[in-house]
Amino acid sequence: MEPSTTDDPAKSHGNHTNNHHSLQSQIHDHHHGIGTLSSTSILIIIVSSISVVVVLTIFLIIAMLRRYKYSKDGGNCRDFSSCNTSKFIAHTTLRFTPSPVFGNISDVKGGCLYGSNMGHKPPGKYKGVQVFTYKELEIATNKFSEANVTLNEGYGVVYRGTLSDGTVAAIKMLHRAGKQGERAFRIEVDLLSRLHSPYLVELLGYCADRNHRLLVFEFMPNGTLQHHLHHKQYRPLDWGTRLRIALDCARALEFLHELTIPAVIHRDFKCSNILLDQNFRAKVSDFGSAKMGSERINARNSTCLPSTTGYLAPEYASTGKLTTKSDVYSYGVVLLQLLTGRKPVDTKQPSGEHVLVSWALPRLTNRDKIVEMVDPAMKDQYSKKDLIQVAAIAAVCVQPEADYRPLMTDVVQSLIPLVKNLSSVSSSCSSRFVNQMLCSPRPM
Structure with missing residues (x-):
């Protein structure tokens, strides 16, 4: 006899009823679970939120304490040997x-x-x-x-x-x-x-x-750069010292122009405002004429302009337009003074050579004429290769058009390799002369 393939209606109905009750039970349990989970989730969210707020508050307090400590210290770095100045600046x-x-x-x-x-x-x-x-x-x-x-x-x-x-x-x-x-x-x-x-x-x-x-x-015991370049009672600066001074001054202007917001324009950058410490490292001083950010000054009001006109950028002197590139021009004049030993304006020079920039600019692209321009006080004790590079930097800094002048960061990066190589360059330099320059006491 073959087995029956038809289910018992009563049994089927009973199974259906049981399945229905089971489904209802699952639905009830599911809804009950959702309600319980929601309450737990809300509690977790509240606790987590409070924890996050507490943690953020602690971090904020720590940050404020660190900032207070830094401002109290002033970020100062008086000893070059004990601090990484490049990291500080950067x-x-x-x-x-x-x-x-x-x-x-x-x-x-x-x-x-x-x-x-x-x-x-x-x-x-x-x-x-x-x-x-x-x-x-x-x-x-x-x-x-x-x-x-x-x-x-x-x-x-x-x-x-x-x-x-x-x-x-x-x-x-x-x-x-x-x-x-x-x-x-x-x-x-x-x-x-x-x-x-x-x-x-x-x-x-x-x-x-x-x-x-x-x-x-x-106190800066070696006085101003002005005195060492233009006063005969001071011992002449050697080439290496001049290069280091040029780099220190470039770093000072880089700091003012590109590492402060808004930029600080010195507006009276010149040799008499460059001071030298016991090691002849340079620092910039005199900020009484400084401006923050680019602006236009009334050129007809002479009291707004620095007194030494030989350092003034052309656009600043004529229109009063003031930007960081005005300082770059002044820096170029100082660089020319380090190269030539001449003053920015000197009526004692021959006719046509009274204004340093006008006389020097056409010669800065001619290697032979660059050598002829060098300060005689250095007595040929310098690297001709480095001299040409410094002359090129000076040439772009004193360009009549402000847009053609470089950023001070670019000047710094150009001078760094020259200063690093000071100990290995200048094969024609007399070691006796250098030792005398570096070790002999210099009058103030």
Whole structure:
């Protein structure tokens, strides 16, 4: 007998009923599970959110503490041998905001510099810069003795002084008067309180006591580049020292132009504003005329222009258009001075050679004429190959058209290999002469 292929209707119905109840049970269990999962998920989300907020708060506090510590330290690097200056420069970007310390010019009161939003309480220290009384600086300079004068020019007198903590400092007493002088003083203090670079002179403090305006800087024992190039009582600078000075100055302008936001335009870059330390390493000073960002100055107002016209870029002198390329032109003039030993404008030179740039520019593309231009004080103790490269850099820096001038970063990168190779170049250089130049004491 064959098995039946037809299911029992009652059995089938029972199975169907059981399956229906089972499905309902699964659906009920499923919905119950969803409700339970939703509550758990919500709890997890809340706990996770709170955890994230706590973690972010902790990181924010740590970041603020680190930033406070860095600003307290000032990012300073006084010892070249103990800090990686190239790393500091390459990774430092400054952003400027209006200083809360300096209000209107009328807010300058006797004793110190007050800010309009600080009531009438002296700030004590601003950005790590100390506030001095006139009496303190009078004591430091032995009552501003003539014996302590290291520099006396139109903008003021610089004294060597010893502060109460034993620090030897350069104390500049400004002669500038009126709103223009007050503005220059405030700009200098504000900028150098914010700018920290091994290639800029360090501001230690200032004094705004009654009508007195004084700036206190780190002391640079070898004075200005101007003196070493153009005063016969100073021993001539050798080629290697000149190259290093050129690179230090290029790094200073690179820092101002390309590593600060907005860019700082020095506007009065010249040899008398380049100071030399005990190792003849250069630092740039005098920021009283500096500007932040490109702008147009009224060229008819001579008080807006630096006093030394031999350094002025053509477009700046004629139209008042001011950009970082104006500083590049001034740098090119300084480079020509390092090469030739000549002043930017010298009426004692033969006819047609009074203005350094006009005389030098046509010769900078002729190798033979470049050699003829070299400062006789170097007595042929230099690398001709390096000389030609430096002349090429100077040529592009003093181009009449601003757009043809290079960025200071490009100048730095061009000079670095020359400075690195100083020990191996110049096969014709007398070692006796070099040793004498580097080791003999030089008068101040």
